[in-house]
Amino acid sequence: MEEQVIAPPRDNAADPGLAPGVEALLREHPSVAAARVERAADERAGLVAYVTAREGAADPEVPLLQDPIARLKFKLSKPAQRDDLSGAAIPLIARARTDEDLSAFARRRSYRQFRSEPIAFERLARFLRQLSPVRLPGYPLAKQLYASAGNLYPVHVYLYVKPDRIERVPGGTYYFHPEREQLVAIQPGADIDRSVHGGPNGQAFDSSAFSVYLVADLGAIEPVYGSRARDLCLMEAGVIAHLLESTAPDHQIGLCQTGGFDFAQVAHLFQVGPRHEYLHGLVGGAISDADTTLEALARESAALAAMVDAATRAAPPQGAALARPERPRDGLARALSSYVAERWTEEPVRVVVVDRLPGPAEGAQRSAPEGAQRSAPEDAPPPAERAWARPSAAASDGLESAIASIWAEVLRRPRVGHDDNFFDLGGDSLLLVSMARSLRERFSRDVPLVHLFEHPTVSQQAAYLRTLGVNAPSSAKGEDAAAPGAAPGAAEGARFDAITARARRQRERGLERRGLAPSASEQASRQGKPED
Template structure:
């Protein structure tokens, strides 16, 4: 209550400062309530509703400005399908093995165990075909990719790429270009190469021997791309080969006990990072993928209970220009996810709370303090809005061209889709009134303002105007005649007065 008047006071959430002249300057709000088109909107309510969708893991709603118009944008991180099941399975496998293993504590026995080099898989002499690789090289560079050339990668390129994982020194103390707990190097590298995608390498599964720098053939044949979850299948289909990092628990648990698999995960992360950061030097791009169905890989690579699947990557040949294309062009799976999420929000929220754009991200950017970096998200929204759609539909006739041009000018954008809803792309009622007057002036045609709201897209409005024919289009002489009549009526009224 007000201490002097006794009137009720409200904590509005507005921030302000009291100036010396007695006025209060509004500075903003201390919460996430915003006002767009006269409607007060709680951004957390949009975020909460989005997170109730089964495909959404994280969601952040915000406001961005374009051409002086404010619009809602939603940043959504989709779930990795089946992730929980996969991790539970791996954890169960780890616990089963750790419970049955015996940790070696005697220093001499530990050294003897290390010298066995159990992380290098052994095969009976002559039991498997081999592809001898050309010498490994150590170069430098960076590339990350989800779209790949369909031409085959040369054996030299492929050999140097895998050479990043090669053993640099053979003996009691092996050396690699990445670290490993206790120098054990229990993480093994398996691959599947597609048909005609690596010169001199037949389609099938292989084990990469880092000591002999050779591929050991395991099983011929294709890899079913359905092992990947839907959001990764398009990228996997484009790739020329897959890399699977697998920990041999018998090569580390005796020294590290229940922490053995954790050590394997750290090593696999270092290996994956090395491949990602250096692949571009050899004209190869790679992309690390999330969870996948591992059963076909386990069977083809002849893995057992002692093995723990850790990570997977896809790769292939690349060109520099492809990087920009991948960054700016959303995949069909991404578009489908955004469409489904928007339809869900339209069922749950009032129309004024529906985001004009939904941006799908693999993860949310964080500040140094671990908070969501909203400034970086706003920059991403501006980039997405400035990028034309992958399959733009141009205006089909003169009327559509006029409407589209005027709408672009009012919104301050370089392109609009003829099928986009006016309100979805940031238009307001006031802006549509301006659009109406501009269209009438440009086309020299009159129609009721309400029709702009009843036909809220370039195409539908153009179709409506096109059906009006010339009957509603006033001629210049007719307009001039009506103006002269109005002037005469004014003069007559003035003389009578």
Template sequence: MKKLDLERLSLKLDHRALRLTYPDEVEYLLPDQVFHTDKDAYLKRQSYKQFISAPLETRTLGKWLRCLSAYQPEYQVLPKYRYPSAGGLYPVQTYFSVKPGGVNGVEAGLYYYHPLKHRLVQIQVGHTLPDELFGFKHKQIVQQAAFYIFLVGKMDAIEPIYGEYSRDFSMMEAGYMGQLLMEEGTDNGIGLCPMGHLGGIEKYRDLFQFDDNHIFLHCFIGGSISPEQTKRWGSVTDAPKSEDQVNSLTEFLMQKLPYYMVPSLFNILDSIPLTVNGKVDREQLSSIQGKNVGLFREIALPRTETEKKLIDILQEIFQIREIGINQTFFELGGDSLLAVRLLSRIQEIFQLELSLRVLFEKKTILDLAKYIDVLEGAIEFSGTEAVEEGAL
């Protein structure tokens, strides 16, 4: 989990989009609270970041894309769609980049989905967009994908009516289409991962045979999913290990907090309890028993004499056998009382009087050992100088 991911998670947990409510405000409890337990409805709209290797069948693809197709009612001039559009103009087009072997019976290449004919119209044979377009972060998803979807606005189909608002209305339409595609996809064994706008896509306009009226709006990575994936959140292989989560959280907090305030133990929960106002329920949170996970690192063994002596002291104080020089005093469970004991033992062993501040500044045992070596070296050097000056 990277710094940006942690900041995004922090922002999500703040629930800033929820309006603040106050005790004196009138609230009406709405009936049918059961939807909170009906997780199937929510699972249908999840993003998939892992696909199985099985190619899509053409029949499955066709059944799924029916959600975007037009329906011509009897005695009606204009067709109807399952999603709304500003003024009923429907300026957003759907394009596919099918990867080799992604869909049985469909050659690799670029296609336009024709909603009136319910057909894939071939634009380019064999030409597919490179995986690098989606960036290194999404490398695994892209390699497993069967196809990419691009929602593209045809501006001359809407600008004569809506002018400067045309792009906004087209983006809204792309959102409606995306929601429909994701929910219908789950029912057909197709998973989608929304990618938003891709900065490098503009240089491929010629492959799509676009003119100046076309603008890229939205993109999805798609592929086959198993029935098991539709019954859980995310994927097993995508879920980070507890140790990785803790290490990432620790690194993130070290940039935000004084080192001595960074926790050495985390309680991993399945979910965060919320109040009726959508805020974190701290009272309930304190009573929940989760999975306690500490900071995980491979133990780095001591190499120098100073490092070995410090490890011996810490093993004596904490009654812990395995301590590495890459660990910290506070990570091991140190507090102010134990800090006094440590400083006292250092003074006894090394004949050095260190302040409590040193434990905060020299974060790891390795750092502390180097600091002690520097001090001892300086003392010895000063002593040698005094002898030589006296001799002169």
């Protein structure tokens, strides 16, 4: 295994009274071989713990599918469906699906863009009330709409509400008390940053009005179920998430289930105890009935349709089918962060898993020798996650520079290297549509989305554009680079304009269709004039 060192700076040592306690706590974990704790440069971020894993304790070295086309091809192969059985099959005769049936399928989906108008208090109250128990005549216990092992209901529901997004509910964190049907304030005015969300979930969080966090109270179930308690809590969290997601559109609320959420960074905002464990999360916001229709789903799926087309047309990869393996340390880091959060409530602690700890032996005085090479910031993620912060070699010619500039604008990155992968830098299908539009405006060339999916780096896109006759910009001002007669055909141009217009409307949260307006900068860029 290639050895990796991520060294925290030696001048940010943690408070002497804090670091040993956290380090000792981590060393008690069976998966941890050694630990070192430093204080983050931003003191509000708390502590950063660097740990090495015991042999055999880290996640297995399973190659992960990172390329979006490879991931979609894997999905389209239906890997979970068994077609190897040869027994006699009994057809299930059923009537054809009605329009009402199809509409139900369209309503139950992940909503990633929300209206900016506040959610009516009554709608939220009715939505959450389905998590409360009732008393039924002749039944001795409280009854709820979802099942729980032993009727214990150990999974708590917490909310984070953004300011001015729900009527009569100030911004902050809350506990939903099921029996009293109340939102109990925990930390008024609390603020959660999008950075705690992984991948594209940050975009859904941006326009959301609130978040729901499902947290297990293991102390409320372990006396009955022992070591099975956590698994049963996970099952209950899944049932709750399904109930909420399925019924939310009835209250003009949309939900999106989110993975990769770093609850350890915000655990202190919910005053959870040592036997609480985060299980799952959702973000939600206001939607309209028009957003739940088949037509709305089709409009918002133009980029996905292009991805499916690319996946079905893409040639089989040479060699191994799983491309660009990544060492999956995230699971262990998240587990250890949750482990610390449950037992250490002084301040937030984020865990980073490394191959070996840098510098002197554990517990020794940590002072950097004079002239020592500066190390990575202590709150920096592992190298695979900070690819955007350390881009590959700069663009090698004018065309690559022009493409890199477009990427940087679309992705909102300070710079982009010629071998950086669009999707590794946080790109998604909607941003790809925006980039395709920018390429078309810059080079007067229609670039099909399929080919952009197939050429996800600056250098690959430049090579592809050269096959279309596109050359480097002719001046330092970056004038359009196109060969004579390069204007796209009217039909293709109209089709592309339709796709980009739909994607732009979705990214701007619907515009006229959803009653929203673009930002001043977006309006100015559309009209070709500077902002006021």
